[in-house]
Amino acid sequence: MTIGFIGLTLKGTPDLVSHDRIAGLTFADEADTINAAVPALKAQGTDAVVVLIHQGGKTDEFSNVSGCQNLKGEIAGILDRLDTRVDVVVSGHTHWPYVCDYAKMNPAKPFLLTSAGVYGELVTDITLSIDPATHRVVGKRATNVVVQSQPYTASRGPVPNNDVVPRFEPRADISAYVGRYVEAAKAFSERPIGKLSGPSQRREIGNVDYGGPAGNLIADAQLAATKSAGAQISFMNPFGIRAPIVPSADGSVTFGMIYQTQPFNNDLVTFTLSGAELKAVLEQSFADSGPEQFLTPSAGFSYTVDRQAPAGSRVSAMSLNGTPVDPATDYRVTVSTFLANGGDGFSAFDKQRNVVLGPTDIDALEAWIKAVPVRQVPTESRVFEAKR
Structure with missing residues (x-):
């Protein structure tokens, strides 16, 4: 039996990576790309077609790793347009585990859809049954297996x-x-870099878009590292916080701990934005076209979000050190080069002026932690949701 594979990223890749790293590349429609490849595979005699794609969805039951209750997300729009000669779609991107018989959602599209979650915690065991006489797939099933080895x-x-x-x-x-x-x-x-007053947690499952205390800590570190460039505000994107920082019993933190949190080695960059341009950036956090993500600001800056308001009017009450942000006033802002170059969909950062390149994000975090005997973890809320 012959299995054909189609592997692809997602059309939204330019919103997820630094623009300078994909110069000259274009990212086509996912369904169109897959459908163009299926006939070529079939012409080569493949009995089954498996698609590997970096796009995905979510369900209502995160804890049921092989469940598929109320699948939603951008993967559905792709599946609804696929050539029915595709048999299995192995998906990702959302970090959500599921195994779906997609025919139950769209009988015209009888695909097996899987996702193995995140961090190698699961492996999807997929079985295809192929009739050797007709060379047709006559059965397909899958389950997500929890990976458990040694403590x-x-x-x-x-x-x-x-x-x-x-x-x-x-x-x-x-x-x-x-x-x-x-x-x-x-x-x-295992090199010690300093001490924290306690755990610096990131966002939690079910509340995936907040930076939490870890976001506060990182944003404060970035601001401190770029004060010499005139920085007044810093922002950390929650999707860039890959793990919490949990110090040892005496509060000690190692380089390995912070590297797990920020493994990207992005440079920091400081630039000028007007108050109006800054609001436009924050509005992109809650645009209807992408995932919501609360950019975590450094200490002294706060804002309020009304997610029920019309798109473009969801951010209000921006304040810096107790003073309302003036749309016409310029402010010095620090973010990673990833965000500055439009990563995570923040194209509004392209209005930046008077740019100054700073240290790497992980160097800034290490310096901030080690600057005092015990760095206090900032747990206060800096982003607020409007009450209705």
Whole structure:
């Protein structure tokens, strides 16, 4: 039996990566791209077609890793337009686990849709049954398997085994291979950089768009690192916070801990925006065309969001150090180069003027933590939701 694979990213890639890294590239419609490839695979004699795509959806049951209750998201619009000779779609991007018989949602599109969540916590076991006489797929099923091996210690503390799911023994040769790199990186990763007053948590599942205390901490660090460039405000994007920082019992933080939180090595950049331009940036956080994400500001800056208001009018009450932000006044703003170049859909940053390049984001965070004996984790709210 012959399996054909079609692999692709998503049309929205320019909103997710720094623009200077994709210069000269175009990103076409996903469904059109897949449909153009299917006939070529079939002409080569493939019995089944599997699509691997970096686009996905969400369901109403995150804890049911193989469930599919009320699937929604951009993947559905792609599936509804696909060539029915596709058999399986392996998706991603949303970090959500699911296994869907899409025919139950659209009988004309009998695809098997899967997603294995995030961080390698799951592996999707997919089975295709193919009739060797007709070379047709006669059955397909999948389940998400929880990956549980040996107990370990993560940034959030010890992770013991759980009897609810099976345990898989590591393969000796792979374990030894990984161990070489763990040992080689240990001295660098375990280097102490300072102390925190407590855990610096990021957003939580079910409230995925807030930076939380981790966002506050990072934004404050970025502001401090770019004061010499005149910075007054800094913003951190919640999707760029990859893990919480959970110090050891005595508050100690290692370089490995903050690297798990910010592994991108983005430079910081400071520039000028008017108050009106700054509002336009924040409005993009809540545009109808993309995911909502509360940009976390540095200490002293706050704003209010009304997500029920019309698009473009959802941000209000912007304030810097207790003074309302004036649309006509210029402000010095610091973000990562990723955001400054339009990452995560923030194209409104293109109005930037008087640009000054600063240190990397992780260097700024390390310097901020180590600048005092114990850095207090800022837990206060800086972004507020309007009450109706």
